[in-house]
Amino acid sequence: MSSISSTPLAPKQIAAKQITILGAGAIGQLIYHQLAKANRQTAERLNFIGKEAHSAIIPLKFTALDGQLSTRHAKFIGLEDYAEELANTELLLVCVKAYQVRAALSAVLPYLPADAHVLLLHNGLGPHLDVQPELAGRSLSLGTTSQGAFRIDRYQVKQTGAGLTQLGPFIGAELSEELKTLLLSNIDQSTWHADILPLLWQKLAINAAINPLTAIHNCPNGELANLEYRDTIHKAVRELVEVATADGLKLELALLIERVYQVIGLTAQNFSSMHQDVYHQRQTEIDAINGFVLERAKAHKIVTPYNQDLVEQIKSLEAKYRS
Ligand code: KPL
Numbered sequence: 001m002s003s004i005s006s007t008p009l010a011p012k013q014i015a016a017k018q019i020t021i022l023g024a025g026a027i028g029q030l031i032y033h034q035l036a037k038a039n040r041q042t043a044e045r046l047n048f049i050g051k052e053a054h055s056a057i058i059p060l061k062f063t064a065l066d067g068q069l070s071t072r073h074a075k076f077i078g079l080e081d082y083a084e085e086l087a088n089t090e091l092l093l094v095c096v097k098a099y100q101v102r103a104a105l106s107a108v109l110p111y112l113p114a115d116a117h118v119l120l121l122h123n124g125l126g127p128h129l130d131v132q133p134e135l136a137g138r139s140l141s142l143g144t145t146s147q148g149a150f151r152i153d154r155y156q157v158k159q160t161g162a163g164l165t166q167l168g169p170f171i172g173a174e175l176s177e178e179l180k181t182l183l184l185s186n187i188d189q190s191t192w193h194a195d196i197l198p199l200l201w202q203k204l205a206i207n208a209a210i211n212p213l214t215a216i217h218n219c220p221n222g223e224l225a226n227l228e229y230r231d232t233i234h235k236a237v238r239e240l241v242e243v244a245t246a247d248g249l250k251l252e253l254a255l256l257i258e259r260v261y262q263v264i265g266l267t268a269q270n271f272s273s274m275h276q277d278v279y280h281q282r283q284t285e286i287d288a289i290n291g292f293v294l295e296r297a298k299a300h301k302i303v304t305p306y307n308q309d310l311v312e313q314i315k316s317l318e319a320k321y322r323s
Contacts, residue, residue, distance in 0.1 A: 024050030028095035098288030101127035124288025139172030139287025168196025211274035246300035
């Protein structure tokens with residue numbers, strides 16, 4: 001447990017429509033602070049589902065990009081209160097790691113209203129296909145963010161970089177205009193796209209090129225501008241474009257490579273999320289990044305040796321600390 005004390009929930013006062021954030025990691029907390037700063041009514045509509053056993057109001061600290069520190073009191077819902085507290089959830093914002101999405105959603109979906117909307121926001125692809133059978137008719141939107149955030153402590157997050165957040169519909173009814181406006185006017189540099197998949201593949205290419213190489217070579221993103229990495233980056237992205245094309249998506253190789261190098265430049269001092277995962281001996285998102293490329297490549301009988309090699313190298317690093 002954290003050193004920050006929590007207080008029990010006040011007597012129940014459920015607002016009409018709730019927005020529940022599933023996952024209180026760096027990105028979940030960052031999005032919470034960006035939404036909660038809109039106004040008091042919005043802040044009161046926000047709930048968290050994290051790893052807390054019991055419901056509580058917990059002070060969350062946030063350091064914005066300009067260094068300003070704020071503390072907001074967030075409502076966390078414990079398992080025993082799911083049935084009561086989730087009955088008013090209109091939007092479930094899923095901010096867990098790609099490999100946690102399926103299990104995290106399964107635990108919560110039975111308590112959500114039949115017309116609740118689910119929005120997945122994580123690195124990589126794959127869970128959007130895996131979770132479909134479990135949604136039981138609920139609508140699904142997808143998103144990606146390149147905003148950077150670092151969790152200093154369990155309940156303390158620092159924003160480390162500005163970035164785009166791109167959201168869009170995937171299955172079922174569109175998100176209501178009211179919720180769309182709420183998200184887009186409060187999440188920094190966020191945009192809504194009728195055709196979100198090409199943008200998710202673009203982000204996949206960025207992650208597939210940068211994340212494993214920085215973890216394998218134990219370096220910040222900027223190091224990948226060196227010529228020695230050029231060939232691997234080009235070949236891995238070329239394979240991804242071939243697989244995306246077979247999947248029915250038209251991606252422009254030259255533009256993607258340009259975008260990868262732009263991100264390398266913009267985030268030169270940062271350590272990628274996969275670098276941090278390996279450094280802290282945590283499970284990585286490799287299966288949803290280069291692993292997803294392999295999975296789709298297999299379905300289309302395409303060989304992708306560069307992505308294969310990156311997956312194997314990350315798996316062997318993981319094997320040293322995960323048994
Ligand atoms: O998304 C990222 C990540 O680290 O996962 C990039 C864009 C590579 C920034 O580090």
